[in-house]
Amino acid sequence: MKKSILLLSIVSIMFAQVPDAPTVYPKGEVGKMVKLGKDIIMNTNTHPLTKEYVGNALKCTSCHLDGGKTKNLGTFIGTAAAFPAYSKREKTVQTLQDRINNCFMRSMNGVRPIVDTEASIAMTTYITWLSSGATMKMNEKKPVNEHFTKVWPNTKELTPLIKKANHENYTNGMNLYNNKCSSCHGVDGQGIATFPPVWGSNSYNTGAGLSKLDKMTTWLKHNMPLGNPNLTQQEAIDISIYVNAQERDAFDLKEHLLPREKMGYYNSKVLEEKHTVESNFKAFGLDLNKIRNDK
Ligand code: HEC
Ligand code: HEC
Known part of the structure; x- marks a missing residue:
């Protein structure tokens, strides 16, 4: 009995699946922020709340496919559960909001938004919603989604x-x-x-x-x-x-x-x-x- 439970848990760790994205929006103001965040992630370079921070023709969804609902690498499902996380690049512990704002400077070729802005909070709310039900496990090594931490380079091969x-x-x-x-x-x-x-x-x-x-x-x-x-x-x-x-x-x-x-x-x-x-x-x-x- 114990052996089979052990085997089962080893197998389930090896094939840890990215779960489905939630489908029900939270109620009230939180739900409104989730929807606003989604809109920004889908239209980052043209959205009135973020276009001034973006310096190219990309949107978050250009790389985090399907607004991060993809189950492939780049997914946001489970991402929030990895934060706060250590980042070697900044040599500090990063919150999810820091991590999002940092993507503006590099992937979006723009400037880092202000943490207190509605845009920054909305994106963070949306990405956190996509981790509903995930177990918190702060990432001690990389500011990266728990499902793909091992896949990200530098791989030895x-x-x-x-x-x-x-x-x-x-x-x-x-x-x-x-x-x-x-x-x-x-x-x-x-x-x-x-x-x-x-x-x-x-x-x-x-x-x-x-x-x-x-x-x-x-x-x-x-x-x-x-x-x-x-x-x-x-x-x-x-x-x-x-x-x-x-x-x-x-x-x-x-x-x-x-x-x-x-x-x-x-x-x-x-x-x-x-x-x-x-x-x-x-x-x-x-x-x-x-x-x-x-x-
Ligand atoms: C040009 C491609 C690209 C665009 C556009 C982009 N990202 Fe990313 N993003 C990445 C890559 C690649 C990583 C992971 C590798 C790394 O840490 O450098 C990442 C990592 C992240 C993470 C950390 C969690 C994880 O592993 O997925 C978050 C959160 C994130 N991006 C949010 C955003 C947001 C929000 C936007 C839009 C403002 C955005 N990104 C735009 C490529 C992109
Ligand atoms: C059928 C059309 C199609 C093909 C073929 C295709 N892509 Fe893409 N690619 C897209 C779309 C669309 C996006 C943005 C995702 C979105 O908006 O849903 C994208 C995003 C990207 C991005 C990240 C955003 C950016 O512009 O920097 C890179 C890099 C990329 N593709 C490279 C490639 C490479 C390399 C190939 C060939 C191996 C390829 N693509 C084949 C349609 C395609």
Whole structure:
């Protein structure tokens, strides 16, 4: 009897499923905030409460698919239960609200909103609602959803594969991109109609998670091509190399913080941080020029 319970719990840990998103909105003012937060997450770059904070053509749902109701990596189901969590990047303990606001500076290529704003509170309320029923388990290592903490890089197997990339991986990535991605994102990467841009100033900047080759590889494997994610690990690496070798805005943390008297306290011990396309390749020991030009 005891043995079978043990076995059952081991099996259920191994196949821990992302539960369904809740369907019933909370009543009253809390319910209104959940709905407002959802609206912002779906329309971040055009929503009147957030458009001034966004510097590109993306929405939160561009990466956290289906407004975070996806069961793939990028889901918000269970996210709130992981916070407060430690973040190596800021070297501080982050609340969920901090984490959300930080995505504005990088993935949204904009500025960090003010913690007290209706927009920031609404997004936090919506994301917390998506964790209804989840068990609190503060993440001691990474500010990341409990269901995917183990999947996020740096994985031991991924980093060495990225480190040995060369010009051939780049051209292979280009061919794969043109075959599997360009019908929606454009051969020039600028997006088509409502399909979002994947490089250039209207996409995420070089401080964003997706600008890092390991995170991009992992995200792509779980999410793209949209509706039919089917890339092998090597294909995802090669496409990440091609897409992230294209131009996008450089990141300088200072440019993304509002002045202190406006923004209030920024919960970070790291106040200097800069990245470029080149330095993101260098982080994996790769020379961007050699990767692009074979010289
Ligand atoms: C360009 C893609 C992209 C966009 C757009 C984006 N994010 Fe993220 N977000 C990520 C990635 C990648 C991670 C995890 C990796 C990391 O920590 O760098 C993440 C992590 C998070 C987390 C931590 C929990 C987790 O693991 O999912 C929250 C909360 C979050 N994002 C909220 C938002 C909100 C709110 C917006 C819109 C204002 C947004 N993000 C826009 C890519 C994006
Ligand atoms: C059928 C159309 C389609 C195809 C094919 C497709 N995507 Fe996407 N992609 C989307 C849409 C739509 C989104 C935004 C999600 C949303 O709004 O629901 C997206 C989001 C993204 C994002 C994050 C947001 C951004 O613009 O930076 C990246 C990166 C991305 N796709 C890369 C790829 C790559 C690489 C491929 C090929 C392996 C690919 N996509 C294939 C439609 C597509």
